[in-house]
Amino acid sequence: MERPENVPNDGLVLFVVKATATSTHNTVKPLMLIEELQIPHKTYVVNSISEPWFGRLNPHKMVPAIEDTPAGSDRRLQVWESTSTLTYLADAYDKDGLFSGRTVAERAEVGNWLTLHTAALGPTAKYWLYFEKLHPERVPKTTAKLRSNIEKQYDILEGRLAQEGQQYLALPDRPTIADIATLPFADEACAVLFGLDLSNWPHTLEWSRRMAARPAVVRARERVAKLGHE
Known part of the structure; x- marks a missing residue:
């Protein structure tokens, strides 16, 4: 299946799945940092993480995952796994090192x-x-x-x-x-x-x-x- 046309292609996009009792423990992590830093973003609910287009975005086929174009770059990045999304968001948006460390x-x-x-x-x-x-x-x-x-x-x-x-x-x-x-x-x-x-x-x-x-x-x-x- 090709990437759905309604998937955003610009700005910071956080890929998630429909919330269940056990599906949000990792997804909430980057969202907490996004809220702390007030980062402009969009969320996209993936219907099925097994779909080929999502596998091209994240070979592990899990959420959360992020797409973003860093400041000063024209390259579209894919960032996946909750820890990696946190470190990326901190590197890209926490310029004062408040959440990642100042020294x-x-x-x-x-x-x-x-x-x-x-x-x-x-x-x-x-x-x-x-x-x-x-x-x-x-x-x-x-x-x-x-x-x-x-x-x-x-x-x-x-x-x-x-x-x-x-x-x-x-x-x-x-x-x-x-x-x-x-x-x-x-x-x-x-x-x-x-x-x-x-x-x-x-x-x-x-x-x-x-x-x-x-x-x-x-x-x-x-x-x-x-x-x-x-």
Whole structure:
């Protein structure tokens, strides 16, 4: 199938799918940063991520994905995977380094915690949701092991946030793309999905509520819940 004619071909375009109970955990990440930075953009709800035209945009055939033409360039870029979309948006639109780090030391800390989420909590949580929601009767040992690993990841977050003055994951005084990446899998609602009580990690609970209260996060979550339903 060829690329649909109604797919935008200019400006920043965020590709998403119709919102379901488990489809927005990654899509909301770039949307939160877009809202924080007030980036002009369009969203496009993909009918089927298996369609060939979307596979040419993202070979992994997953959302979120982005198309954009960076300032000073005439090349149309495709950016895919949630972590990559966050780093791209920060590089392209966060000129002051507020969310990506202003110094080498800050960027290193952001990189540490962003990479940890990408390598550990993110995929572990994703596969737990997949196996538990779609095949709970077939792989109980697998889901139990994955949930145990999620608890270990929460322990790591708790240890970090329990440090004196550490209000956020990477930097002590402000949120970054590391916090944005982590929040959807480390808040009260997601913990409930995992059968966990986030109050067992009190500093993580406080952090998640602090993040959730940010106006940009509120707007992004309201928007992502309506994707494909308007």
